[in-house]
Amino acid sequence: MADVVVVGAGIAGLTLARLLSENGATVQVVDKAGYPGGRLSSRTVAGRLVDTGPTGFQVTDPEVAGVLQRWAPDALSCQLSGGRWDFSYRSSARAVAAELATGLDYRKVLVNLLADVGQHTHVVLTPPAPQVQTIASRSGIEHAGLAAITYEKAPGPARGV
Ligand SMILES: Cc1cc2nc3c(=O)[nH]c(=O)nc-3n(C[C@H](O)[C@H](O)[C@H](O)COP(=O)(O)OP(=O)(O)OC[C@H]3O[C@@H](n4cnc5c(N)ncnc54)[C@H](O)[C@@H]3O)c2cc1C
Numbered sequence: 001m002a003d004v005v006v007v008g009a010g011i012a013g014l015t016l017a018r019l020l021s022e023n024g025a026t027v028q029v030v031d032k033a034g035y036p037g038g039r040l041s042s043r044t045v046a047g048r049l050v051d052t053g054p055t056g057f058q059v060t061d062p063e064v065a066g067v068l069q070r071w072a073p074d075a076l077s078c079q080l081s082g083g084r085w086d087f088s089y090r091s092s093a094r095a096v097a098a099e100l101a102t103g104l105d106y107r108k109v110l111v112n113l114l115a116d117v118g119q120h121t122h123v124v125l126t127p128p129a130p131q132v133q134t135i136a137s138r139s140g141i142e143h144a145g146l147a148a149i150t151y152e153k154a155p156g157p158a159r160g161v
Pocket of ligand 1: 007008009010011012013030031032033036037038039040052053054055109110111112126127128131135
């Protein structure tokens, strides 16, 4: 039994899992996708790997910069200028996610209910709020703060007249 199951292997879930592991916890990461990264992702388009999410990180906190350099030394390159660390991908976002997931117990699981992850001491849900709301309500969990989160619909691309 893991001390903590982290649901979601986006950058939030991966960084949490690495921090917990480094501090001695037994951690399992589950994600509905067969690979880590979530929106930190790349896709093959016409034979080329294309990043579909953020294309780098700009960091001003030295502690965060240090952690990224330690956890993804091969996948990230970094330049420091004017107190800001600019991280870019040496190959792809997918490679960054894979390196961030190094050493983690990663399993492909679609979580519909909290019971889908089995019995563990702690479960942390890191998917976006609407998905967490669904998992919580299907599992019979009422949480006023979670229920109050709403998303504004982003304006879509302009359509032809
Ligand atoms: C094109 C683009 C550009 C961006 N640029 C920037 C930028 O410049 N700066 C910035 O700060 N942010 C940017 N973002 C946003 C940034 O990518 C996200 O905020 C960040 O990656 C979210 O990480 P996360 O771990 O919170 O969530 P996610 O990456 O969404 O991870 C959630 C994970 O949960 C999993 N999951 C969901 N539901 C379930 C379920 N029921 N069971 C199991 N697993 C589940 C998903 O598969 C996913 O892997 C950009 C995003 C895009 C798409």
